[in-house]
Each structure stands twice: as structure tokens, then as C-alpha cells.
Amino acid sequence: MALKLDRLPYHGLRRKLVLAFDVGTTFSGVSYSILDPGEVPKIFTVTMYPGQTSCGGDSKVPSIVEYDAIGAVRAVGAEASYASDIGEAEEKGWTRVEWFKLHLSPQTLRLSLADSERIQPLPQNKTVVDVLADFVSYLYRCARDHIQRTHAAGDQLFSSLQNQVEFVFGHPNGWGGMQQAQMRRAVVVAGLVPDMETGHSRVQFVTEGEASLHYCVHHGLSEMLTVGSNVMILDAGGGTIDISSFSLSSTSPTVIKEVAPAECRLQGSVFVNRRAYVYLLEEKLKDSAFDDPQDVEGIVQHFELIKRRFKSQNGPVFIRFGTSRDHDPEVGITRGVLKLAEDEVARLFVPSLEAILDAVYEQKRLIGGNLPVFMVGGFASSDWLFTSLQQRLRTSGMKLLRPDGYTNKAVADGALSFYLDHFVSTRVAKTAYGTSCNRIYRPDDPTHLARYPQSFVDAEGWLLLPNGFTAILSKGTSVSEDREYRCSLVFDVAHAQELNSAIADITVYRGADPVPQWTDINPGMFETLCTVVGDTSGAAASALPRRGRHGKLYYRLKFQVVLLFGLAELKAQIAWREKGKELRSPAKIVYG
Numbered sequence: 001m002a003l004k005l006d007r008l009p010y011h012g013l014r015r016k017l018v019l020a021f022d023v024g025t026t027f028s029g030v031s032y033s034i035l036d037p038g039e040v041p042k043i044f045t046v047t048m049y050p051g052q053t054s055c056g057g058d059s060k061v062p063s064i065v066e067y068d069a070i071g072a073v074r075a076v077g078a079e080a081s082y083a084s085d086i087g088e089a090e091e092k093g094w095t096r097v098e099w100f101k102l103h104l105s106p107q108t109l110r111l112s113l114a115d116s117e118r119i120q121p122l123p124q125n126k127t128v129v130d131v132l133a134d135f136v137s138y139l140y141r142c143a144r145d146h147i148q149r150t151h152a153a154g155d156q157l158f159s160s161l162q163n164q165v166e167f168v169f170g171h172p173n174g175w176g177g178m179q180q181a182q183m184r185r186a187v188v189v190a191g192l193v194p195d196m197e198t199g200h201s202r203v204q205f206v207t208e209g210e211a212s213l214h215y216c217v218h219h220g221l222s223e224m225l226t227v228g229s230n231v232m233i234l235d236a237g238g239g240t241i242d243i244s245s246f247s248l249s250s251t252s253p254t255v256i257k258e259v260a261p262a263e264c265r266l267q268g269s270v271f272v273n274r275r276a277y278v279y280l281l282e283e284k285l286k287d288s289a290f291d292d293p294q295d296v297e298g299i300v301q302h303f304e305l306i307k308r309r310f311k312s313q314n315g316p317v318f319i320r321f322g323t324s325r326d327h328d329p330e331v332g333i334t335r336g337v338l339k340l341a342e343d344e345v346a347r348l349f350v351p352s353l354e355a356i357l358d359a360v361y362e363q364k365r366l367i368g369g370n371l372p373v374f375m376v377g378g379f380a381s382s383d384w385l386f387t388s389l390q391q392r393l394r395t396s397g398m399k400l401l402r403p404d405g406y407t408n409k410a411v412a413d414g415a416l417s418f419y420l421d422h423f424v425s426t427r428v429a430k431t432a433y434g435t436s437c438n439r440i441y442r443p444d445d446p447t448h449l450a451r452y453p454q455s456f457v458d459a460e461g462w463l464l465l466p467n468g469f470t471a472i473l474s475k476g477t478s479v480s481e482d483r484e485y486r487c488s489l490v491f492d493v494a495h496a497q498e499l500n501s502a503i504a505d506i507t508v509y510r511g512a513d514p515v516p517q518w519t520d521i522n523p524g525m526f527e528t529l530c531t532v533v534g535d536t537s538g539a540a541a542s543a544l545p546r547r548g549r550h551g552k553l554y555y556r557l558k559f560q561v562v563l564l565f566g567l568a569e570l571k572a573q574i575a576w577r578e579k580g581k582e583l584r585s586p587a588k589i590v591y592g
Helices: 078-085 100-104 128-150 154-164 177-189 208-217 269-284 293-307 342-367 383-394 407-421 446-450
Strands: 016-022 027-035 064-067 073-076 095-098 166-171 203-207 230-236 241-251 254-258 263-265 317-320 337-340 373-376 424-428 432-440 463-473 478-480 485-493 501-509 526-535 553-564 571-578 581-590
Touching: 016 128, 016 154, 016 407, 027 128, 027 407, 064 078, 064 128, 073 078, 073 128, 100 128, 100 177, 128 154, 128 177, 166 177, 166 208, 166 407, 177 203, 177 526, 203 208, 203 407, 208 230, 208 241, 208 254, 208 373, 208 407, 230 342, 241 342, 241 424, 263 342, 269 293, 269 342, 293 317, 317 342, 337 342, 342 383, 373 383, 373 407, 432 485, 463 485, 463 501, 485 501, 501 553, 526 553, 526 571
Parallel strands: 016 166, 166 203, 230 373, 254 424
Antiparallel strands: 016 027, 064 073, 064 095, 230 241, 241 254, 241 263, 317 337, 424 478, 432 463, 432 501, 485 553, 501 526, 526 581, 553 571, 571 581
């Protein structure tokens, strides 16, 4: 049975405004919906930003911030681009910050970059949270102005809703709790929500892969999907390539499940530009009159204009960057025009192409069969990339498609659809999760015998070994949104009041061992994801003293960390038993 879409009316009791932000590496956008009780929600797009000369359904704004010498914001978005173009930014000594989103990327992603692709540092007096807060504040003002300008009684409308606005942020598939915490912090610093739980709860997250799925469902994919069919979503953006695979489980209601761990590669369109810069500076124009870094940067800015239109078998590319006085035929420059052979340009795209194919084939291997691939994102508009992918995938029996509409709106519109429609109910764990522990020593186990010198005796007299690892969730496990995972822990302390709070580190394992036992074997594969902090004062109140080894008194708390991995954001609680009943308290997740 094919999928038919009918968005349900909003069942809330009061009017609500939801803003969805796609903070991209190169360009950003905002979509929004005004929810009225009993009405079917509609998705709108902010189509005009300050300094833009045109507006339209595909309107996005450059992700650029210009700062002055004391760190104050001087220009953002299109106005920042204009200030740079006319020389105002350079004349006034402003510092241009772009591609700042990439500084949020986990180290595990950044390690994959070649030296020529390294990300430029931020100004010394700015953190990524600072820059993101400034940029998010700007996007919020643009959304406010657009709503006030385009809706009837827009001033009153926005004024009545501004203190309860809910936000949805799309982020790359490879990001997790740490990056979400930094983004939420930026929203607080920007003054958009208060720094308390009620404010934090107004900020939600969705992966770019899942947001793009929601967009595609509303732009052609629904006609192809039948119950049991699979589809792969390829979001090719400015910074990351995000690939996710899904299966339609039900049409009434619409239920979609993720069927493979989502992939993320740092090989978006900016890295084509970065490779172009390095190639021109270190090879093509080396030892010429044009090998100055600033001159090459200017050429790359003009290269950006022709990059999207570049096609295979279309001959050389001509980049007009200067005047008739800029002339050096030996390096291919004639009267201000740089000539690049087709293969010179194509090789700049190849690492991105190969990264995409590697991720697509890995998804195909895990799923076990061919499936259609829907390609969205700003990089999807590259003729060379789309055609090259289409040809390579065709030889593997896979079909590459682009949905209807403006695909660079996929994340913003899709993030809002995620909030409204919430099609995905099951997600697949991208890594293994667990916690470090002490293991009871077993002399019949050779691995324990080898660790005997590290053993110690606990309060009750048990001989224990440190550096154990207890798995909570294995990589590749399908996890529904409401399924709970538990980790049992025991705390022994000298004083009862020390049991008023419980702290537990959650660890991720990125290695190949399906059942890792010890954190000191391949320790580089283990990383502390977060710390769960919970209020256990209720349990501590009933803790009785125990007499341990050598008659010493101590108090013991047995509890469980309850984790929800199936949501777009990790959630936790603390649970313990008292008089035969399970009791719970909320827990806070701390990153970094």
C-alpha cells in the first residue's frame, strides 16, 4: 500500500510558534509554523534577509559573521558578504568568520580530513558557542521581521508568542549530545530561551538525515514508498555528507524506521573550494605573480560561481577574476581569466564523490539489497557530482533521484515536519554504549589471573578488578523511542549523606569487538560520552548502615541508570527499589 499524507490538525490548547533553524556551513535558512488549535499546520519559509537583492522560495543567507577589533558584531549574512565585496570589512579591520559550524564537529570526524582540508581557526577571543549565539540571534531577528511583515497583524502576532517560541535545530548525522548541548547553550546565550529546564525543553534537535527524509516524503518520495520498501537519503551540504536509510512500516498511521546506522562524512562542498585553494596556491600558480594567498582566495571566490554548473565532457573551465592587466599564459591566465582543464576541476570533486560512494555502499551492505537514493542539500545542485554519482550507482543497480522543489530547503522544512509529523519511531545505534565497572575476580578465568596485580578489596570483602566495561547498547541495535535501557550500579560510602546524588559516566565504544570486556584493551576506542547526575536523596533516606570487612561501617546504594536512546536526544532517569516498589527521579546529562 502506497503512502498517502494528511497532516493532522494541531490538538494543542493555545496558539504556538515553532521556528526551525538550518544553520549550515555555508548557507542557513529558517522555516516556521504558526500552530492554531484545530487547524492543520502549514510550513512557511523566511524568504528575505537584510542585504539580499532578491528573494524567493529557495532563499538562504550566507553563514558569515564580521567582528570588529573588540569582538562586536558588525555585519552578518548577506550584509557581511557585501561588506567584504566592497572592501569595507578590510578597511575597518573586521574579522570575517565563516564555516564556523565545522568547529562543532566531533574530533572523530575531523581526524578524517587531509592536511589540505583542515578547518580555519576561529578568532582567539571567540568560541564556537559565541559565534553560533550571534548567528542564531540574527536568524531569530530575521524570522521575527519576516513574520511581522508578511502576516496580518504580524506585530501583535509575534508579540503574543515570542516568550514561548519553540525551536528545532537540524544537525549532521555524526553529531551527538555534546554538540546538542553546545547548540542549546548558544540559544541560551543568544537570549532566546531562559537558562532553566523550562527554557531548555523548548529547544529540540533532529539529524539532517531524518529532517531530509521528512522533506522528501512531502516532495515526491511518498509516491514511491510502500509498506516494507526502503529508501536512502543523501544530504550533501556545505560541510557534511549525511546518509541515512529508512523503511516504511505502516501507512495508517505513517510509521518509518531507520534501518542502518546513519553515516556522516566531512566532505561537503566547502572542501572542494579548500582543495581548489591549495591546488592553485601550491601547484598551478606556484612561483607566478599570482601565488599570493589573498589573490588565490579571490580566484576561489569566483570559482564558487562556476562550480555548481561544472559538468563532465564540457571542456575547460574559465574563471574570470581580474582585469586585462592580469596576464600570464604560462599558468593559464589570459587577460584576467584563469583556464582550468576539465580534469583539473574534476579531481577537486573526487574525494567528496568517493566519500559519498563509500558511505552509500556501506549502507547498502548493511541493508542487503538495492534501494533508491534521494539526494538533497546545496551540494546536490552540482551537475558534475549528481551525474557522476548517478553513473556510478547505476552500475550497482541503484537509482539516484532528486526530489521536487528547492533541495537546499530540505533541512529547515524537514526539521519542522519532524516536529509536526514525527514519522520516524525507531533509530539505529551508531556506536556501542556502556559504562566502566569493577568485576569480581574469578581465579578460573585467565584474563582475570593476568590482572590480579591490579585487584583490590571492596568494603564487603570482595576481590575486584578495575577497568571493566559493561555494555548497555550494542552498535547497530534498532531502538524504539520508548524502549528503556538500564545499567545497574552500586555505590559504597562511609556517610549516608554521600548517597544524596548519584553520578555515572556513560562510555561509547567505537572499536570492532562485538563484546568488549575491558577499557584498557584498545583504550583509544573508548570515550566518555557524558555523565548522568541524579537525585537519590529519597533512596539515601532509607539506607541502613552495613558492617563490612574488619567491622567497618558503610552505606550502600543500589540503583539503575535508565536511558532512552531511541529519541533524537539522549534522556536519562535514576531508578531504585524501596519496599518492593520502583521509584524514580529525574537525571541531568552533562557533556564535556
